[in-house]
Amino acid sequence: MRDRKGQKGHAVKLKDIGEFGFIDKIKHDALIREYLGLVGIGDDCAVFRVEEGKSILLTTDMLLERVHFLREVMTPYQIGYKALAANLSDIAASGGLPKEAFVSIAVPEDLSLEELLELYDGMKELARKFDVNITGGDTTTSLQDLVINIALTGEIEEDLALYRSGAKAGDYICVTGFLGDSAAGLDLILNHRKEMHNFPQLIKQHFTPIPHIEQGRAVSRSxxxxxMMDISDGLASDIRHISKASKLGAILYEERFPHSEEFQKYLAEFNPDYLKTAIGVGEDYCLLLTVSQQNYARLKEVLNNLGHQFYNVGEMAEGEEIHIVYKNGRKAILELSGWDQFKEH
Amino acid sequence: MRDRKGQKGHAVKLKDIGEFGFIDKIKHDALIREYLGLVGIGDDCAVFRVEEGKSILLTTDMLLERVHFLREVMTPYQIGYKALAANLSDIAASGGLPKEAFVSIAVPEDLSLEELLELYDGMKELARKFDVNITGGDTTTSLQDLVINIALTGEIEEDLALYRSGAKAGDYICVTGFLGDSAAGLDLILNHRKEMHNFPQLIKQHFTPIPHIEQGRAVSRSxxxxxMMDISDGLASDIRHISKASKLGAILYEERFPHSEEFQKYLAEFNPDYLKTAIGVGEDYCLLLTVSQQNYARLKEVLNNLGHQFYNVGEMAEGEEIHIVYKNGRKAILELSGWDQFKEH
Structure with missing residues (x-):
């Protein structure tokens, strides 16, 4: 038997300890919070209560090796971290607090037990940070690719949840973080590996982004x-979801797109397709929201006072088209549509 | 491009309509119940309320092509049906009612849109039968195998949920259906295809079993x-979970194992390893439960009056060993441990 680095491997494999042996190993540290009435771990179902007057949020994401990540490029820790981060970002986008994570994982033969535990360590670090339990899941073999599905629950007061459908014409379109850092990080990782060390923030933003749970919570409570939604496919794609759900159009202003210093340096050095990198690739995992012009300054103050970023990048408008106003003042329909993995690119 | 049957395929593919086009297609009929306060379909999270005084149940299962099913052997309809059936069985095992299903699916290039919709039809038939919404999920591409993960929620009155850990010494061990039909069906499908038509019930029990939601509900309400739990890995394996969780041993009586007429006929005709087929393969998806000797007759009456099967197959005992009493009266430690896919068989 050979491990994935090609040497003869004597690493412990999942089959040496079996599914139930593995569950015993990951149980440790998985429940970081004594949850209201949580019982039944390791049972057919997890059973948990919800605080009175709160609604349940539920989001689920499936990640496949070679489609969403490469094991040659990411460490198991980063894979586990990012899988949970994407789900946390969905809970943030509703304005709720994350609660219970259910992790299904299909494990290929060449992944050692040590690597698998490292993957769980990545999830557990983020879980601890946001007070999330790893409550249950399913573990199975895979003949080839590593597959991870996380279903994550959250809670929110019934009248505070935010949706994509609530935007009004004239609303300012705002984001809670820099655009394009993750896309630039990915480009460095795939195409400019020797330069990576000069762009630590871009790399971090791609591998281990911090979900905007605190920002989402501040927005919903205000x-x-x-x-509101989160930017996972890129602003160019995600603003279309708010537009469609709210039956409105939108105008984006290129000159307002907020960028980090490292991103500016990356642009100067590698001269990539600017618009595609900034708003067409995604995985920013910041929040995209709309707020009336009247409430804009107050909401900006709420977020800035908590030490969070808040930028106005456009306005919702009547109609259904997405327009962009370029830096040179030219206004055009935005053709770029962001990431839809099923369409040929 | 070739479809999976080898002919040149002109079938519509997922990439022709994109992820969001696909979501529009499966939305139809997905919500078969106007759920209390359900909003946010197609949003970052589903948002739903829970009736006061009820707890949430959540179970999740991941199924991979070539590990859990073969596309050469099962129709897309059967794959979809069985994926949801396995999750429904977990809700049944807690005594609850199923509510919201979240379906993540990774779709290989050679699966046509028509086949994918057929897979959803299989899920939807079962969802309709048990008043379950297909509330959300995630759709992604796969480079090779079809992967399905379902996360299913349920509800239960807080004091009615049943766990693996509640068994008492002396309890009768009972099952709500025949043992081994699915295992026999699988053997016919894989090894005796020409004889399949003579065993329609065994085939049905393998491909499209009916989860014991009604039985589980009757048991919890009584x-x-x-x-209680469900038999997914075989009685020989699953009784060990109740034993371990309840810190007890168990005695099973071979002569009491309930079998269908077709199973008896299958045994006579093919002479398989009896014990392995009956209790070592699993996917029976009936319920396994323990009840005090005092309550046994009343519980049997409750189930029989509703037209359901109920059989006593053994007793919980002090200690931690699982014993079997063979038909010839010999008592021995049960070595057979059922299905653990990670262990070498």
Whole structure:
């Protein structure tokens, strides 16, 4: 038997300890919070209560090796971290607090037990940070690719949840972080590996982004915003979801797109397709929201006072088209549509 | 491009309509129940309320092509049906009612849109039968194998949930259906295809089993049982979970194992390893429960009056060993441990 680095491997494999042996190993540290009435871990179902007056949030994401990540490029720790981060970002986008994570994982033969535990360590670090339990899941073999599915629950007060459908014409379109850092990080990782060390923030933003749970919570509790989602496929794609759900158009202003210093340096050095990198690739995992012009300054203050970023990048408009106003003042329909993995690119 | 049957395929593919086009297609009929306060379909999270005084149940299962099913052997309809059936069985095992299903699916290039919709039809038939919404999920590409992960929620009154850990010494061990039909069906499908038509019930029990939701509900509402789970890996394996969780041993009586007429006929005709087929392969998806000797007759009456099967196959005992009493009266430690896919068989 050979491990994935090609040497003869004597690493412990999942089959040496079996599924139930593995569950015993990952149980440790998985419950970092004594949850209200949580019982039944390791049972057919997890059983948990919900605080009175709160609604349940549920989001689920499936990640496949070679489609969503490469094991040659990411460490198991980074894979586990990022899988949970993507789900946390969805809970953030509703304005809720994350609670219980259910991790299904299909494990190929060449992944050692040590690597698998490292993957769980990546998830557990993020879980600890946001008070999330790893409550259950399913573990199975895979003949080839590593597959991870996380279903994550959250809670929110019934009247505070924010949706994509609430935007109003005239609303300012705002984001809670820099655009394009993750896309630039990915380009460095895939195409400029020798330069990676000069761009630590871009790399970090791609591998281990911090989900905007605190920002989402501040927005929902302020009751000032009209709609919210997270940027996973890129602003160019995701603003279309708010537009479609709210039956409106939108105008984006290129000159307002917020960028980090490292991103500016990356642009100067590698001269990539700017618009595609900034708004067409995604995985920013910051929040995209709309707020009335009247409430804008107050919401910006709420977020800035908590030490969070908040930038106005456009306005919702009547109609259904997405327009962009370029830096040179030219206004055009935005053709770029972001990431839809099923369409040929 | 060739379809999976080898002919040149002109079938519509997922990439022709994109992820969001696909979501529009499966939305139809997905919500078969106007759920209490359900909003946010197609949003970052599903948002739903829970009736006051009820707990949430959550179970999740991942199924991979070539590990859990073969596309050469099962129709897309059967794959979809069985994926949801396995999850429904977990909700049944807690005594609850299923509510919201979240379906993540990784779709290989050679699966046509028509086949994919057929897979959803299989899920939807079962969802309709048990009043379950297909509430959300995630759709992604796969480079090789079809992968399905379902996360299913349920509800249960807080004091009615049944666990593996509640068994008491002396409890009768009971099952709500025949043992081994699915295992026999699988053997016919894989090794005796020409004889399949003579065993329609065994084939049905393997491909499209009916989860024991009604039985589980009757058991939990009766408040007569002490512990419950479903048989997915075979009685020989699953009784070990109740034993371990309840810190007890168990005695099974071979002569009491309930079998269908077709199973008896299959045994006579093919002479397989009896014990392995009956209790070592699994996917029976009936319920395994323990009940005090005092409550046994009343619980049997409850189930039989509703037209359901109920059989006593053994007793919980002090200690931690699982014993079997063979038909010839010999008592021995049960070596057979059922299905653990990670262990070498």
């Amino acid at each position: 009751r000032l915003a009209n709609s | 408040r007569l049982a002490n512990s």
